[in-house]
Amino acid sequence: MVRIIDRxxxxxxxxxxxxxxxxxxxxxxxRKAVADAIDGRSIRDLDSGEEISIPSKDLSxxxxxxxxxxxxxxxxxxxxxxxxxxxxxxxxxxxxSGGGGGASNEGESEDDFVFxxxxxxxxxxxFDDLALPNLVRTELAKLTEYKTQRAGFTSDGVPTNIxxxxxxxxxxxxxxxxxxxxxxxxxxIDAEIEALEADTADHLDELAALREERSRLLIRxxxxxxxDRFDLRYNNRIRIPKPITQAVMFCVMDVSGSMDEQxxxxxxxxxxxxxxxxxxxxxxxxxVFIRHHTIAKEVDEDEFFHSRESGxxxxxxxxxxxTDIVRDxxxxxxxxxxxxxxxxxxxxxxxxxxxxxxxxQELLALCRYFAYIEITTxxxxxxxxxxxxxxxxHPNFALQRIESLEDIYPVFRELFKKEPG
Amino acid sequence: xxxTTVASxxxxxxxxxxxxxxGQYHEEIARVAANxxxxxxxxxxxxxxxxxxxxxxxxxxxxxxYHHWSFGKQFLATERRYKRGQMGLAYExxxxxxxxxxxLMEENTLTMQALxxxxxAYGHNAFFKGNYLFRTWTSPDAxxxxxxxxxxxxxxxxxxxxxxxxxxxxxxxxxxxxxGVDRYKRPPKLSLLKEQARQSERETYLQRQVNExxxxxxxxxxxxxxxxxxxxxxxxxxxxxxxxxKHAPLLEPWQREIVRxxxxxxQYFFPQRQTQVMNEGWASFxxxxxxxxxxxxxLLADSFMLEFLHSHSSVMYQPNYNDPWYNGINPYALGxxxxxxxxxxxxxxxxxxxxxxxxxxxxxxxxxxDFAMRNFKDESFIAQFLSxxxxxxxxxxxxxxxxxxxxxxxxxxxxxxxxxxxxxxxSNQYNLGCREPNIQVWSVDFRGDRSLTxxxxxxxxxxxxxxVEEVMKHxxxxxxxxxxxxxxxxxxxxxLTYECRKEKRRGDAKEKTSND
Numbered sequence: 001m002v003r004i005i006d007r008x009x010x011x012x013x014x015x016x017x018x019x020x021x022x023x024x025x026x027x028x029x030x031r032k033a034v035a036d037a038i039d040g041r042s043i044r045d046l047d048s049g050e051e052i053s054i055p056s057k058d059l060s061x062x063x064x065x066x067x068x069x070x071x072x073x074x075x076x077x078x079x080x081x082x083x084x085x086x087x088x089x090x091x092x093x094x095x096x097s098g099g100g101g102g103a104s105n106e107g108e109s110e111d112d113f114v115f116x117x118x119x120x121x122x123x124x125x126x127f128d129d130l131a132l133p134n135l136v137r138t139e140l141a142k143l144t145e146y147k148t149q150r151a152g153f154t155s156d157g158v159p160t161n162i163x164x165x166x167x168x169x170x171x172x173x174x175x176x177x178x179x180x181x182x183x184x185x186x187x188x189i190d191a192e193i194e195a196l197e198a199d200t201a202d203h204l205d206e207l208a209a210l211r212e213e214r215s216r217l218l219i220r221x222x223x224x225x226x227x228d229r230f231d232l233r234y235n236n237r238i239r240i241p242k243p244i245t246q247a248v249m250f251c252v253m254d255v256s257g258s259m260d261e262q263x264x265x266x267x268x269x270x271x272x273x274x275x276x277x278x279x280x281x282x283x284x285x286x287x288v289f290i291r292h293h294t295i296a297k298e299v300d301e302d303e304f305f306h307s308r309e310s311g312x313x314x315x316x317x318x319x320x321x322x323t324d325i326v327r328d329x330x331x332x333x334x335x336x337x338x339x340x341x342x343x344x345x346x347x348x349x350x351x352x353x354x355x356x357x358x359x360x361q362e363l364l365a366l367c368r369y370f371a372y373i374e375i376t377t378x379x380x381x382x383x384x385x386x387x388x389x390x391x392x393x394h395p396n397f398a399l400q401r402i403e404s405l406e407d408i409y410p411v412f413r414e415l416f417k418k419e420p421g
Numbered sequence: 422x423x424x425t426t427v428a429s430x431x432x433x434x435x436x437x438x439x440x441x442x443x444g445q446y447h448e449e450i451a452r453v454a455a456n457x458x459x460x461x462x463x464x465x466x467x468x469x470x471x472x473x474x475x476x477x478x479x480x481x482x483x484x485x486x487y488h489h490w491s492f493g494k495q496f497l498a499t500e501r502r503y504k505r506g507q508m509g510l511a512y513e514x515x516x517x518x519x520x521x522x523x524x525l526m527e528e529n530t531l532t533m534q535a536l537x538x539x540x541x542a543y544g545h546n547a548f549f550k551g552n553y554l555f556r557t558w559t560s561p562d563a564x565x566x567x568x569x570x571x572x573x574x575x576x577x578x579x580x581x582x583x584x585x586x587x588x589x590x591x592x593x594x595x596x597x598x599x600x601g602v603d604r605y606k607r608p609p610k611l612s613l614l615k616e617q618a619r620q621s622e623r624e625t626y627l628q629r630q631v632n633e634x635x636x637x638x639x640x641x642x643x644x645x646x647x648x649x650x651x652x653x654x655x656x657x658x659x660x661x662x663x664x665x666x667k668h669a670p671l672l673e674p675w676q677r678e679i680v681r682x683x684x685x686x687x688q689y690f691f692p693q694r695q696t697q698v699m700n701e702g703w704a705s706f707x708x709x710x711x712x713x714x715x716x717x718x719x720l721l722a723d724s725f726m727l728e729f730l731h732s733h734s735s736v737m738y739q740p741n742y743n744d745p746w747y748n749g750i751n752p753y754a755l756g757x758x759x760x761x762x763x764x765x766x767x768x769x770x771x772x773x774x775x776x777x778x779x780x781x782x783x784x785x786x787x788x789x790x791d792f793a794m795r796n797f798k799d800e801s802f803i804a805q806f807l808s809x810x811x812x813x814x815x816x817x818x819x820x821x822x823x824x825x826x827x828x829x830x831x832x833x834x835x836x837x838x839x840x841x842x843x844x845x846x847x848s849n850q851y852n853l854g855c856r857e858p859n860i861q862v863w864s865v866d867f868r869g870d871r872s873l874t875x876x877x878x879x880x881x882x883x884x885x886x887x888x889v890e891e892v893m894k895h896x897x898x899x900x901x902x903x904x905x906x907x908x909x910x911x912x913x914x915x916x917l918t919y920e921c922r923k924e925k926r927r928g929d930a931k932e933k934t935s936n937d
Contacts, residue, residue, distance in 0.1 A: 002447040003520070004466045007473065008527055018479060022493030025588070061491055062596050064858045070883030072822040073832065075847045077750060078741025078872035079818040084839050087828035088820065114496035115503075158504060160528075231924055 023121065029054045030117070034125040042301055043251075043272045044287060046126070049119045053112035095144060121127060129405050130273060148239050159235030166233035181219045186221075189214045246284035247336040247368075249274060250322050253304065254343040256293040256313045263375045264305060265343035270373050270408050274340045282336065288325060292318035294348075298325065315347045315383060316354040319363055326366050339363070339370035347383040357385040364394045371400040372406065432715075434722035440468075446535040447542075454543045458708065458787060461546040462561065464518040466538065466840050474514065475499045477524060481690070482514050484522065485568045487575040487682070489591050503600060515541035517693075518550040519561040522740030532728040539711045546702025551795045552700075554692035563690060570616050570663040571682040578675050590676055593895035594662065594683035600860055601662030601684045602691045604853075624674035627667070657876065658862040661896070662687070670871060680899070695798045695853055702756015703794060706764075706907045708759070709733060739815065750847075755815070759802070762811050763789060799851035807847065809840045819846040860887055863907065872903035877918065880910060889919055897921040 023030060033052040082088070117125075153166055180374070189210050196203040219380070251271045259267075279286050289304035290296055293311050296318035318341075326337055347355070364370055372387055374380070380401065389399050400410055432449060435441040447466065454461070469477070479496035480486035516522040523542040525534050549555050560567075579587045594601070658664045665672070666680040693700070712729055715721050739754035740746040766774045767786035775782045781789045797805060818834040819842070833839035833846060849855050863876040873896070877885060889906065897904045906919040 002444060002451070002464055002466055004447075004468065005444060006440070007467045007469045010473075016486045018490065018493035019496055020493070021490040021584075022497065024584070025490040042779055059494060060888070061592075061892075062888035063599050064860055064892055065886035065888055066858055066880075067884040067886040068823045070879070071824075071881035072883070073819055073846050073849070073881075074822070074851055075750065075817050075819045075843065076742035077739055077747075077815045077817060078743065079816040079834055080741070080743070082818050082831045082834060084831055084836065090822075090827075090829060113494070113498070115501055201854040208431065208699050316807070390545070 013171075026054055026059065029058065031125055031129070034117070035129070036123060037122075038126065038269065038272070043268060043275050044285075046123065047120075047270060050117045050122050051114055052117050053114040056113050059113055108339075126269075126272075130269065130408050142284050148237050151305065153233040155233065157236070159232040161236075163233045163235050167227065167231050170231040170233060171227045175226070176226050176230065178224050182217045186214055189217070192216070193243050207388045208252045246286070246334070247278050247282040247338060248286040248288060248326075248330045249278055250288050250325075250337070250339045251304065252288060252290045252292070252318045252322060252339065252341040254293070254313055254315070254346070255291040255307070255309050256311060257309070258313075258344050258346050259375075263342075263344055264395050266375050266402060266405060266408070267373070268305060269405060270342055270371075270402075271340055273408060274338065274371065278338060279343050284332040286330070286335075288322075290318050290321055290325075292321075296321040312348055313343075313346045314351050315341075315343065316358055317350050319355055319358045323358065323366070332366050337367045337409055338416060339367050341370070341372045343372070343374060343383070344377045345374045345381045347381065349382055352382040352386040355383065356389060359390055359397070360394070362389070364397055367396060369396045369398070372397075374399070374401045375402065430720065431722060432720050432725075433531065434725050436530040436532075437531070438529070438534050443525070443534055443538070447538050448533075449715055449720060450535070450539050450543060450711055453711050454539075454547075454707070456711070456714075457707075458657045458791075459543055459547040461521065461543060462518075462550055463544040464538075464546065465520040465522050467522060467524050467540065468527060469524050471503070472679075474524065474526050475503065477514050481686075482516065483568055484516065484565065485572055486686075487568075487572045487591075487827055490588065491595065513537040513541040516586055516687075517545075517555060517559055517561050517566075518564050521546040521561075522551065530728065532725050533732065535725075536708055536712065536729055536732060540704045543711065544707035545700060547707070548696070548700050548703050548794060552692070552696060552790070552798075553796055554696060555826055558692050559689050564823075567685065568614060571686070574620075575679060575682065578679065582675065587679070589898065590679055591683065593898050593903070596892045596895040597662050597665070597685060597899075598687040599857055601660060601687045603660050603663070603688065604691075605659075613682055620678065624678065627677055628674050653865045653867055654862060660684075661860070661862055664862045665896075665899045668865070669900050672899065688778075692798075693801070695851075698752045698756040698759070698799045698851065699794070699797065699802045702751045702755070702758070702760050705733075705737065705753055705757040706760035709932055737748035750815075758811055758814065759763060759806055762808055763793065763806055766808065771810075777808060778806075798852075800848050803851060804848035807844045809835075809837075812840060812843055817847065819843055855880055858883075860906070870903060871899045872905060874905045874907060876915065877906060877908045882911075884908075885918065890921075892919045893919050 030052055033054075034050065037050045151165055177364055182257070191211050193207060193214075203358070249271075253264070254265055275285065287301070289299050289301055291299055291304055291307075291309075292313070292315065293309045293318065294314045298321065300308075322339065326332070330337055359370065374384055384399070386396075387399050391399065400407060402408060432445055433439075443466070443765075447464070451464075471890075473510040475496060477484065478499050479492045481492070486492065514524045516524075521542060523537065525537055529537070549559075549561060555561075575587060575591075652714045654664070656667075661903045662680055666677050666684065669677075669680075672680070674779055710727075712721065716726055737751070737754045739751045740748075763781070764779055764786045766782055767784050767789050770778070770782035776816055793802065793806065812835040816835055817831045819839075821832045823830070833842040835843065859878040859880065860875050861878075863874045865874070866872050875896075885906075885908075893906060903920065903922045905917060905921075907915040909915050
């Protein structure tokens with residue numbers, strides 16, 4: 001009797017070690033790819049993995065091989081036209097039937113090596129840059145309960161998820177669309193044949209020609225593939241977390257001329273991290289983007305990060321706008337309000353005391369937490385000094401000067417501590 | 422009444438498999454295989470998931486292997502293609518071990534499981550046990566043990582010397598894997614116990630030997646000793662990794678052991694690279710024959726046969742050269758056709774067959790099969806058994822691509838005067854000696870700068886590919902001193918093709934002291 005061993009429940013992921021080796025080896029490239037991805041992503045979009053591509057040449061495994069030159073002789077199948085001694089023009093670009101080396105060498109494709117970084121791995125790299133402590137990482141990356149829900153159809157997936165009805169419906173549509181002009185012509189021919197047959201005169205030649213065309217058309221209609229890879233549709237399922245509560249997060253950023261792209265990128269990571277913290281506790285999070293120079297404006301995310309303005313800076317305009325929006329749309333009874341402000345510290349001198357007052361008397365009372373980061377390498381300016389005065393009597397206010405990405409995390413330390421358990 | 426007996430005799434059908442059903446199929450297949458006198462190792466069937474199948478793929482088809490990033494790369498590539506539905510996984514992986522382990526994938530239908538059992542657990546298995554290359558070069562009873570030893574040893578090295586140091590070393594060894602096999606000598610048998618027992622002994626012994634060799638390093642000038650200095654190695658060496666393991670001056674004992682491990686693994690896979698057509702064809706012939714026999718006995722349902730034949734014929738598909746799917750000759754198609762053809766020649770030879778194959782025409786096909794399976798590899802198998810009839814069926818033609826000529830040139834086609842040449846061309850195509858560059862260790866200047874010189878013997882004027890530079894850097898890393906590659910020109914003279922000087926001695930020295 002045969003020995004059948006069921007290994008399906010053995011330690012899976014035997015390759016995880018090898019996968020980690022791979023990640024370790026290409027850490028530099030992966031970090032760069034993740035950094036690029038973060039720049040391209042919405043701050044709310046941290047819950048998916050990322051396709052990372054690495055140039056193939058970086059991960060080639062060399063071995064002794066023949067070059068393309070010299071004499072190569074290769075045997076092919078399906079001779080349909082050649083006789084011994086025939087000369088053949090060299091195919092362009094070396095392609096399929098070119099003799100060279102196909103027998104032994106693996107194809108030297110110039111494509112990038114692309115692979116999928118899972119969500120956890122993506123976050124890990126993201127956290128690495130921010131120098132987050134391990135405990136925080138686990139807490140942040142931990143997901144709450146999920147439920148799976150249908151979310152329409154996609155055009156790629158695994159065979160088990162093929163939706164037959166959808167796929168066939170697509171196939172019918174495609175066949176109809178491709179066959180319609182031909183079918184129309186067939187109907188025309190049918191009408192003509194009928195007319196000619198009804199006619200008493202002799203139309204044998206014409207009839208024969210029409211019938212031949214008709215049968216050709218029918219063959220072409222028949223030749224339309226019944227189903228094509230292109231028709232395939234797959235059931236799509238997504239997992240969504242179960243709702244808990246709701247929060248609103250205000251992103252306030254100075255967009256005056258002195259905020260360059262580098263500073264904005266730092267600011268973006270700061271906002272992303274805050275978002276992650278919030279997502280841990282709240283199911284539904286609204287994000288409001290306020291940018292300001294001398295006047296403040298509520299904008300969408302794209303504009304927030306990508307448009308530039310020049311001119312002076314009046315920070316209080318943004319704080320006023322935020323206060324108004326909270327009063328209008330996010331009553332603190334129903335919403336947990338979080339504020340995050342990023343700036344390079346420039347402000348119109350007379351404005352800084354006003355900012356202090358707005359925060360002190362109005363805004364901080366409305367907020368669960370307000371964090372300010374100053375992205376600069378220079379000396380602290382008056383806004384910083386004014387804000388520093390707030391820390392004493394407002395435990396829900398944090399501020400931090402940031403020179404590099406590792407400085408972001410301390411802003412959140414307080415916030416994180418406050419969460420029980 | 423008779424209906425029910427027939428029905429109960431039939432093996433289970435339908436898509437869903439159960440362990441019981443697989444057991445029943447296996448029993449019947451084993452019975453028929455024994456009737457055909459297939460000599461196999463005992464079979465061990467293991468059921469795995471698709472993910473585990475990808476794992477197995479990634480570690481070159483072995484159940485255990487040491488860790489390396491290149492396996493991770495392989496895994497990622499496979500996973501990506503599989504998840505996007507661009508590729509089905511192979512139905513089977515079978516391991517040349519005793520007992521022979523055949524993996525079945527959970528997702529497959531019952532029919533596919535039966536097909537895999539016939540193909541892998543009996544076809545490949547018999548081939549592994551019978552073919553002379555496998556008998557000479559592999560030790561199926563010890564391979565799994567050896568890999569466990571290798572994995573543990575390398576893991577220990579990583580702990581002791583750091584992951585980076587081990588990874589660098591493995592990279593270098595992998596680059597030389599293809600030139601790390603003995604082609605003509607029988608390696609000693611592997612065994613876990615012996616391996617462990619001898620390992621420490623070997624370490625000290627090897628190190629002593631190396632030191633002996635290098636102790637003769639005199640400090641005097643080399644000019645006058647050059648002529649009288651004995652050649653080393655006395656004869657060119659084909660197995661570069663073996664040479665490194667035994668003679669590289671600066672390697673630590675543990676590094677030598679790792680070189681040895683990579684070399685052993687390469688050696689284990691060496692026969693597989695040379696018997697693809699034969700082995701796949703053989704296994705396909707037997708799954709086809711075994712299942713058809715069962716069908717003739719009335720054991721298999723029609724639905725089973727339809728699914729089996731569908732799968733069989735898609736694997737055996739051979740596109741033509743101008744087909745967009747063309748990707749060289751399909752080894753399954755060629756191998757299967759050849760074995761079928763040999764059977765035909767034995768059973769109902771034509772005059773042509775009698776002329777071409779006087780020895781086997783009309784002979785007992787099972788005896789002929791046994792002889793052919795045991796004593797050939799792809800290259801000789803094709804040279805010996807490819808019949809004109811098959812060349813016609815495949816419409817084979819050989820094209821010569823000479824970079825000195827403007828056009829490609831059709832050198833032979835499937836016609837009377839072309840058969841022999843065509844057969845020789847195809848046989849050459851499977852000759853590892855032609856496929857892989859012939860590079861050997863030529864000399865070591867052990868009285869001078871300790872440089873190592875390799876020689877490349879070009880075949881058909883083919884130069885070495887670009888990757889040679891990278892490989893030579895790896896070689897220099899292992900050797901520890903300058904390495905050179907010379908190419909032998911057609912007129913017998915040699916030219917220096919590549920030279921890699923090793924300057925950074927400081928780092929090595931530091932590494933050495935820190936490891937002591």
